[in-house]
Amino acid sequence: MSAGTGTPAGGAGAAGDGTRAVHAGLPEARKHEPPLPGPVFAAHYHLPGDPTGPYTYGRDENPTWDRLEQAVGELEAPPAEGSDGAGGTVVFASGMAAVSAVLFSQLRAGDVAVLPDDGYQALPLLREQLTAYGVEVRTAPTGGDGQLKALDGARLLWLETPSNPVLDVCDVRRLAGEAHARGALVAVDNTLATPLGQRPLALGADFAVASGTKQLTGHGDVLLGYVVCRDPAAAAAVRRWRKIAGAIPGPMEAWLAHRSLATLELRVERQDANALALAHALRERPEIAGLRYPGLPGDPSHRLAARQMRRFGCVVSFTLPSREQAERFLGALRLVHEATSFGGVRSTAERRGRWGGDAVPEGFVRFSAGVENTEDLVGDVLRALDSAAGS
Ligand code: PLP
Numbered sequence: 001m002s003a004g005t006g007t008p009a010g011g012a013g014a015a016g017d018g019t020r021a022v023h024a025g026l027p028e029a030r031k032h033e034p035p036l037p038g039p040v041f042a043a044h045y046h047l048p049g050d051p052t053g054p055y056t057y058g059r060d061e062n063p064t065w066d067r068l069e070q071a072v073g074e075l076e077a078p079p080a081e082g083s084d085g086a087g088g089t090v091v092f093a094s095g096m097a098a099v100s101a102v103l104f105s106q107l108r109a110g111d112v113a114v115l116p117d118d119g120y121q122a123l124p125l126l127r128e129q130l131t132a133y134g135v136e137v138r139t140a141p142t143g144g145d146g147q148l149k150a151l152d153g154a155r156l157l158w159l160e161t162p163s164n165p166v167l168d169v170c171d172v173r174r175l176a177g178e179a180h181a182r183g184a185l186v187a188v189d190n191t192l193a194t195p196l197g198q199r200p201l202a203l204g205a206d207f208a209v210a211s212g213t214k215q216l217t218g219h220g221d222v223l224l225g226y227v228v229c230r231d232p233a234a235a236a237a238v239r240r241w242r243k244i245a246g247a248i249p250g251p252m253e254a255w256l257a258h259r260s261l262a263t264l265e266l267r268v269e270r271q272d273a274n275a276l277a278l279a280h281a282l283r284e285r286p287e288i289a290g291l292r293y294p295g296l297p298g299d300p301s302h303r304l305a306a307r308q309m310r311r312f313g314c315v316v317s318f319t320l321p322s323r324e325q326a327e328r329f330l331g332a333l334r335l336v337h338e339a340t341s342f343g344g345v346r347s348t349a350e351r352r353g354r355w356g357g358d359a360v361p362e363g364f365v366r367f368s369a370g371v372e373n374t375e376d377l378v379g380d381v382l383r384a385l386d387s388a389a390g391s
Pocket of ligand 1: 095212223341
């Protein structure tokens, strides 16, 4: 073991995802030092004389963030692919802090931004805020290339693929090419895919943005976000926004996130396999409509997803005939917690319509597969469906 990036000798860029995840961002191995140094809790650092970095004040710099940023950058933009994503990575207190950092650091009054109209339910709040600041916001659905009609004169195209909660997919490479040809920047929310499932920068995007609260950290106990930027100047602007907004992750959260990355591939493998097994089982149920999982052959997004994604995620969505039947189903589950969020090691599900923010039917369920044994999980879901149907 040699390299200061924590990558195995011989270059982890060429290594498998599990190898890269377990070594990502670790410091050079030194006698008597831990493999992953503990969180550095510091509001300030000793700083006699001229206030030069690397560590001055706790809102601006922290060595625990640095290691996590190195790790996330290595996963989103592996050096072996000729990218310098690690240098352009900025971690945040939450996914929304990361999303806001890109939008508010890049857009000015008079600019035009194109946002999904079917993405994460806080996007309409951002739309309102951007509009109040004089940014023109146009919207388009994730699937179907409708973004192309909205692109003329745009400064930024925002994509979320797969979209939450309906799991539509868009062609990042094609849309990024069209956006760049018109002078627009492209940001992709990569939350659902994780960096092991999809690499937006390799597909042509300028920013990969995500909530690390979900499958990236995967234990349901940390809020976190990150932005990986292609351009160092854009990364400096995003970092400056973090300083201004103060949307910094706590050192403990950053350290827990880094610790969780070691099992990212294991978790993703089991969770995604569980999601696919569930999708196959749900396909056989007559009471289920609108089943979506990008990894399911026959899903409207499958061909495109198979082209641009390396894994398909842990979320499955489907619709039961009524709100009451969906509530009975959720109540009858024994291994699955009724909760919002997704991506955790414990399966969760919720009736998405209860929030009122998504354009989904009352019986729409967003299901996040955890790492339970597949037979147990599928068995629990089928039993709960039977019980909800009254059979
Ligand atoms: N982006 C997507 C696709 C999400 O699903 C979420 C949260 O669910 C966010 C961003 C916001 O992340 P956070 O809750 O960490 O702020």
